[in-house]
Amino acid sequence: MDSSPKVLRTVTAIRYALPLREGGSLPGLMEADDDGLYVVKFRGAGQGAAALVSEVFFGEIARSLGLPIPEIVLVDLDVDISAAEGDPEIQDLLRSSAGLNLGIDFLPGAFPFAPPIARALAADIVWFDSLVMNVDRTAKNPNLLRWHNQVWIIDHGACLPAQHGDDPLSDAALREFPRIADHVLLKHAGSIADAHSRLAPLLSAEMIRDAAALVPDSWFIKHGREEYIDFVQKRLSSGPFAEEAERVRS
Ligand SMILES: Nc1ncnc2c1ncn2[C@@H]1O[C@H](COP(=O)(O)OP(=O)(O)O)[C@@H](O)[C@H]1O
Ligand SMILES: [Mg+2]
Structure with a gap:
């Protein structure tokens, strides 16, 4: 089964909603301009862009094999978003991640x-x-x-x-x-x-x-x-x- 997209959708982040602190990569829940909520992995986080390559490349291989994985999108982040953020650690993360980041469709109530x-x-x-x-x-x-x-x-x-x-x-x-x-x-x-x-x-x-x-x-x-x-x-x-x-x- 090949259900992989030929391009990833790109959405624009409009608000940082919530940190998801369980994981090691400092993911955050963000709202985007398509009214969707995404779990965003930031380019500026610890393991940097390589972890994002891994998410997309291996995640989309999984999808093409028919494994159940939520949609992956690219999240365009404007540096101005960081201004509204009170937590200095998150502000730094957002600032160092301006440009394209990775988003995973948030599964509410999972x-x-x-x-x-x-x-x-x-x-x-x-x-x-x-x-x-x-x-x-x-x-x-x-x-x-x-x-x-x-x-x-x-x-x-x-x-x-x-x-x-x-x-x-x-x-x-x-x-x-x-x-x-x-x-x-x-x-x-x-x-x-x-x-x-x-x-x-x-x-x-x-x-x-x-x-x-x-x-x-x-x-x-x-x-x-x-x-x-x-x-x-x-x-x-x-x-x-x-x-x-x-x-x-x-
Ligand atoms: N698509 C999603 N829908 C709902 N919750 C999610 C989703 N992705 C991640 N989460 C929640 O956020 C936590 C951290 O995300 P994860 O992708 O595992 O990041 P990390 O690399 O930090 O471990 C997960 O353990 C899960 O509880
Ligand atoms: Mg995890």
Whole structure:
């Protein structure tokens, strides 16, 4: 299934409503000019633009595989918005993030994750997280929401930890990923080998390129667009990630 957009919608932020302090990336709830509310991840926050690349690129790959992820938009932020903000830390964050930031459609009234979850969906999410080396789907920090009686995946800023280092990203593609053992859905998941048979054939080279094309040029700092594409392509075709996840599940 390829339901990914060809371009991300861009909205303009009109108000910073509320900090969402649970997470590490200082996300905030913002109102935009389309009357929507978005969870915004700021370019000026700790891990900078690389975490935003990760959110868009890996998030849109997830969407193209049919995984349930809220809409991702680009949020244009005018520096003037910071003037209305009383908290100096947030004012600094807004000021250093003028321009394009990342927004995720806010799911109002979403609950934290709790079972049940279909075994095939849990396996698909584990498979995806081991493909993209997502360290952030643990029991302590599940980054799953329940909304409208469905499970949604959020927060793909901590995929591919190697993106914060200097080595070419394709170096990480064949590496083991022992942290998959901490995945919150392992005990709910059906066969990861079956998930691999379902999902690997769906993820075409074109879909990987299309997801990368959605990331704004200015967010690529340490590693370029092609490196991200090469990483996924190489890991998908040669990485033993599905076997590793299946091993820790059983
Ligand atoms: N789309 C959303 N709808 C509703 N709540 C959300 C959404 N995205 C994030 N949240 C809430 O905000 C918290 C922090 O967001 P998250 O994306 O996990 O950021 P961080 O990188 O800081 O962990 C989440 O744990 C969740 O409670
Ligand atoms: Mg989080």
